[in-house]
Amino acid sequence: xxxxxxxxxxxxxxxxxxxxxxxxxxxxxxxxxxxxxxxxxxxxxxxxxxxxxxxxxxxxxxxxxxxxxxxxxxxxxxxxxxxxxxxxxxxxxxxxxxxxxxxxxxxxxx
Amino acid sequence: xxxxxxxxxxxxxxxxxxxxxxxxxxxxxxxxxxxxxxxxxxxxxxxxxxxxxxxxxxxxxxxxxxxxxxxxxxxxxxxxxxxxxxxxxxxxxxxxxxxxxxxxxxxxxxxxxxxxx
Numbered sequence: 001x002x003x004x005x006x007x008x009x010x011x012x013x014x015x016x017x018x019x020x021x022x023x024x025x026x027x028x029x030x031x032x033x034x035x036x037x038x039x040x041x042x043x044x045x046x047x048x049x050x051x052x053x054x055x056x057x058x059x060x061x062x063x064x065x066x067x068x069x070x071x072x073x074x075x076x077x078x079x080x081x082x083x084x085x086x087x088x089x090x091x092x093x094x095x096x097x098x099x100x101x102x103x104x105x106x107x108x109x110x
Numbered sequence: 111x112x113x114x115x116x117x118x119x120x121x122x123x124x125x126x127x128x129x130x131x132x133x134x135x136x137x138x139x140x141x142x143x144x145x146x147x148x149x150x151x152x153x154x155x156x157x158x159x160x161x162x163x164x165x166x167x168x169x170x171x172x173x174x175x176x177x178x179x180x181x182x183x184x185x186x187x188x189x190x191x192x193x194x195x196x197x198x199x200x201x202x203x204x205x206x207x208x209x210x211x212x213x214x215x216x217x218x219x220x221x222x223x224x225x226x227x
Contacts, residue, residue: 032213034213036218041220042221043221044153045112045218046215051213089153091152096143096158096165097166098143098155102151102152103150
């Protein structure tokens with residue numbers, strides 16, 4: 001079946017550096033792609049989404065890039081902070097359903 | 111706190127017992143979703159409601175699982191004759207309705223962690 005997945009299961013980042021988290025997807029028909037953050041013991045928290053007809057979208061300290069040619073999605077976090085330590089999931093949306101990948105665990109080093 | 115609450119937060123039960131979980135969505139949201147998440151994996155879609163109507167069920171939702179949303183507000187997820195493979199985090203989310211071509215954010219609750227012994 002079609003799925004959304006992440007390239008790396010873990011990422012260690014020095015505090016203050018920029019983080020880049022990658023995701024490959026296979027369903028070209030998805031309307032939206034979304035990044036969620038999940039901290040230990042909590043449910044996923046929405047970070048940012050991008051519509052399938054866009055290439056880039058910026059939020060507060062985060063940027064999502066969508067490359068439809070190679071079916072690649074990335075999340076860039078500027079000036080990574082200790083509070084950014086969490087598991088990050090990319091997901092694709094088709095009307096009601098979110099399909100998640102396996103996640104990347106980001107650890108921020110002091 | 112997203113505004114979506116789930117109860118209980120943790121449940122330990124013995125194999126063969128029935129369990130029921132509750133989800134209270136954000137009050138103005140007419141869509142409610144259930145997901146299951148196992149350790150190290152992303153959430154997997156189980157089912158969703160628009161108001162009180164259950165509109166989609168995943169193949170993951172076996173006959174032992176049943177979900178209801180009787181008045182279009184809170185929802186319950188019941189698992190009958192639990193098995194050890196049912197051990198997971200059960201997540202509830204809610205959103206406004208969205209048509210194709212638009213995305214309305216799904217807000218997730220904290221989840222109910224089920225352990226079947």
